[in-house]
Amino acid sequence: MSAAPAAGGQAGRALRVALLGTRGIPAGYGGFETFAQQLAVRLVRRGHQVTVYAEADRQGLPDTWYEGVRIRHVQRPRWGAASVIGYDCRCLRDARQGYDLLYMLGYGAAWACWWNRRILGQKVWLNVDGLEWARSKWGHLARVYLRAMEWVSSRAPTRVLADAQAIADRYARLYPRGVPCSFIAYGAELPAVSSRAAHDLSRWNLRTGEYVLVVARPEPENHVLEIVEGHARWGGDWPLVVVGDVRPVTPYQKRLLALAGDKVRFIGGVYDAGLLTGLRMGAGCHVHGHSVGGTNPSLLEALACGNVVVAHDNPFNREVARDAAHYFQTSQQLAEALERVRALTASARQAVAARARGIVAQHYTWDSIAAQYENLMHAECAGIAAGALHR
DSSP: OOOOOOOOOSSSSOOEEEEESSSOSSOSSOHHHHHHHHHHHHHHHTTOEEEEEEEESSTTOOOEEETTEEEEEEEOOOOGGGHHHHHHHHHHHHTSSSOSEEEEESSTTHHHHHIIIIITOOOEEEEOOSOGGGOTTSOHHHHHHHHHHHHHHTTSSSEEEESSHHHHHHHHHHOTTSSOEEEOOOOBOOOOGGGGGGOOOGGGTOOTTOOEEEEOOSOGGGTHHHHHHHHHHHOOSSOEEEEBOOOTTSHHHHHHHTTOSSSEEEEEOOOOHHHHHHHHHHOSEEEEOOOSOSSOHHHHHHHHTTOOEEEEOSHHHHHHHGGGEEEESSHHHHHHHHHHHHTOOHHHHHHHHHHHHHHHHHHOBHHHHHHHHHHHHHHHHTTOOTHHHHO
16 A cells, blocks of 8 residues: 555646445456556556545445555445445445546446536546346346436436447437447556466366366356357367356356366356466467457457457457457357367467457557546546547
8 A cells, every 4th residue: 555646647637536336446356446446546647636435344444545546435335236326326425525527337326426417516427338237137127227227327427438339339329319428448458478388277277278268257148158058069179168156046057067077167266367367378269258248358358368269249349359359159150160269370379369469459558548538537627528539
């Protein structure tokens, strides 16, 4: 932990920014937490005052500091499924003064942003992530609520942020009279290529370059079952390794575990960043089945590691991976793609890895993402009509 930074922005006056909607930083495991940490630290380095709100199990915890970022603790209520919404509302209430800009990650409490914007006159941004209402983990009532919050998010904040152009285009099409919607992507770090052979895979009894990797929550929209079926159709000698907490709780998870064996290995969640990077760097192929997100962190990290990627064919994945991936929609198409990947020569693999890492280096570095945010924040807080910049 370090002390609070001195003020003094590089591209304009120093801004006071609050990031809400996360469990807190430093990030353990989660896209929003990683995003908040990467953005907040870089904004502080650029001279801004940044606060990240963090969940607490009791009231009255003092503020702490992480690399110059103030971490403000707010107790999360124990309201069951509504706890996250209650926590977001408490954060918005706490942040009702002292900031130039509030940035809420997620639209579960979109309606509450209206008070801070309309009544208190604050500038409030809202990151809509992906198609949250479409995720299978939600019941019917939750889906109806989240679908309504998507509509509310187009009106309650000052601006909507999307981390994929396809999401931004969707907002512009569905809500043409809504608030401005800007696109700024998620980011990724590029591991050193020289570290590819430095990771120990013995704990999983795996050999470098001779396994197919999946990193995903066991949910239908991530197409894990179709991936297992496609791998079985392929019949190759590389085992399928699934990283994700698969417990026999839901019928879907039970179907997955029934297919486990020497050729299909469910190794559980891997929450150590170094170990997960090692698994990525050692994979002969990375299969990405996500279909309802925006710029998905797992796909970016696979590209950054130079993986040969086979991705589910949808606009979000094609926007990110471009021509550096094979694509599938059915288990048969996946089997055919795996055979093509297995047949790649060493030089072809090197070319794919270079293209994948080049995409990340050109479009998705955290420094570039932070610079885009800083520019848009300055424009917003200066009262410039910045919607046309990213609309």
